[in-house]
Amino acid sequence: MKSVISIGNQDFISIRKNNCFYIDKTDFIREWWDNQDSVTLITRPRRFGKTLNMSMVEYFFSVNHSECSKYFEDLVIWKEERFRKLQGTYPVISLSFADIKATTYETARRAVIRKLVKLYSTFEFVKSSKVLNEKDRAYFDSVEENMSDDAAAVAVNYLSDYLSRYYGKKVIILLDEYDTPLQESYIHGYWENLTAFIRSLFNSTFKTNPYMERGLLTGITRVSKESIFSDLNNLEVVTTTSEKYSGSFGFTEEEVFHALEENGLSDEKGTVRYWYDGFSFGKRKDIYNPWSITKYLDTGEYGTYWADTSGNMLISNLIRRSPAKIKTEMEDLLNGRVICTELDEQVIFEQLGRKRGAIWSLMLASGYLKVDRYEMDNRTGKRQYDLKVTNHETMLMFEQMIEDWFTEEDSAYGNFKDALLAGDLDYMNQFMNQVALQTFSSFDTGGKPSEELEPERFYHGFVLGLIVDLAGKYRITSNRESGFGRYDVVMEPLKENLDAIVMEFKVQNTSKEKSLEETVEHALRQIQEKQYDTELLARGIAKERIRYYGFAFRGKKVLIGN
Structure with a gap:
């Protein structure tokens, strides 16, 4: 039976239960688990399946979803018995910062604390168990909207302790779109206040947390270590130029062409490639944006679907106010040429308006540019990258931005x-x-x-x-x-x-x-x-x-x- 094209559905079980269009990315679970990294941060552009993959990981590992094994049975991950035995066996703490888009620090801080309050309410049943003492219950009750910064900083750490005692097993912690509030804080001018608050929360959650089995974060950018990861020396960072998980986010050309054939659109392969191909992760050069492909399969019409899902305010402001050199390079990109630059994939937001490579690093991480080729200086280890506009859809986005x-x-x-x-x-x-x-x-x-x-x-x-x-x-x-x-x-x-x-x-x-x-x-x-x-x-x-x-x-x- 032909799959239903479900637009915007990012819940793994909902997609599988309702026979919605899905491309199997469960091998990511095997690769991530076998790598045994303590805390992993994976950066990918928006609408690249990060949230769906995090949902998939949660449903696979969470003890609260042990009944969901049937939805994995015909997928790649179920081929190995050792992973069949892992399904539904870990306590999982799952958070998402995707919707924290505040214009002030107080609003952003309040939004994060509301996430923590909701998280505690999810595990309310633990409070009444015998594994918690009176002091634990007192802290449990103190997790509310008017809690202090210090109390908020240790909230996930303490909950990890409670859950590990309750289940007799360390927890897996998932945080989706960790950098959304940070980007908003830069745009709206409260960067320093928010990073101080987030730094304390992250260090307690991912660094000084003996109750954590594994941690997994996703986002668009790799925010500088000094900003929020200052004490996290156990962090494995996977960016768009890394080889790890290069096929786990986004659709490969083989997957896209198979989907076109399944939907009777084989004759459109060349045009689909022109519009939507061009993203590259590691050495893979054939990655497509899932949102645009799904929208095209649904409508049968070409459009700037991925580009239209964001206002691009940060990129627009940076280009508009950039020095003449940046604008000259932007002219080259609009004329279909490449620019050559060094990159620092550790985005330092404080340098975005001053450092030439910073804006290109941000645009590469955001998916607006792609690596055409690179050369490494064997003496210094530094790389020079040739960058160009990702594809036709992205070019149209830039043109519209400048027209505006x-x-x-x-x-x-x-x-x-x-x-x-x-x-x-x-x-x-x-x-x-x-x-x-x-x-x-x-x-x-x-x-x-x-x-x-x-x-x-x-x-x-x-x-x-x-x-x-x-x-x-x-x-x-x-x-x-x-x-x-x-x-x-x-x-x-x-x-x-x-x-x-x-x-x-x-x-x-x-x-x-x-x-x-x-x-x-x-x-x-x-x-x-x-x-x-x-x-x-x-x-x-x-x-x-x-x-x-x-x-x-x-x-x-x-x-x-x-």
Whole structure:
């Protein structure tokens, strides 16, 4: 019987009981158990089956679900007798931070404590047992919403003790999406407060916990050890570049193609690969996002399903406010090229706005970029990674994100673009001043007033908008060598009826230039003297089909000349 495509169902037993579409990932249980790591942190992008796998692990090991063995019987894990004997034999503590998306520290802290309160209510039956003494029962009753930080920090540790006494066996602790509240704390400005609270909770739960058999955490990012794992030297971290569990999260191409055949969609394999393939874990390069594949199987239509499940606020803000170098590399990615960088997969949120590799590490962990290839320096052990946009769906996500920067109702950006293509200098000046006024501040880093800021951040963000909006008409590059220097922006037409465009941006030097008109003249002279049109001419574009523009800035005042 054909499986039902169940959208958003992340409960293992519900899926199995109702004959819903499921790809067998139970071999993860064998691999994880046989590795015998004390505490394992696995990072994968969102919607990659982390929650479903955690549900699967809980149902397999939990003594409270010993009756669920029948749902594993035709799966890979049931082939070995030693694992059949393990099913339903351990006390399991299971938590998820996936829904903790608070805008303030107090709200986030309260949400974590509510999780602990609910956890204790789940095991209320233990309180009345003979294994607990009066002091244990007193603490059990103290677990409530107004509990102190110190009491909250030891809550899971103490519950592990109670359960191990009750069942005569150490506990397995599962924590899904551990970093969701941490990312929110960075976005909303209460990072330091929350990390101090979480650090105490995690150290007591996973480090100084003699009642724990194994611990398993999942998340999107590997938050720096100094932030919350400072004392956890027993932590095995598995990132997207690790070999461990490389096929356990996400669908392999073989699994996807089999599903397409089962659903009568064999002819769509090539298009499905173009839209959704490209994720890589370890050396595996054929991983697909389960959410997009499931949605496609359900609807039979292509769409940005995975990309649409997140607002991408953090990534958008980081790119928008990043230095010119980052925006130039973003231009390369949007043009289908690779960027080369070192990565530190231990994401240090405090460095995201300053350290070049930090933003690319975050985007790799989030699934927006993939490793195309890498080289290792044998002397230092450092790796240089070539990164590119993961697939067509992700490219569309980036394009939409950048379009959103310029789509305010009162934005003159669209009018400027039309005037630029038409060569209407008067309209370009009128609209460019509106564009600069409306959007200049949004590309400012806040380090100094926008009126004094060089326009690099603005014009590179502006160029990203051009690349997105004029894709198919122009090949747009910036800050590249041509002739005897580095031009600011070159627009090479992809259609014969369009002119090429060269732009040079300059801030008025008030000690040498009396007016913006003089600054424009200097910009145009630089274009000619440095021969920024060399590449265009070499590609057969006639001189008369190349337009030259000088952009002069004084604060938010702009003058364009040609």
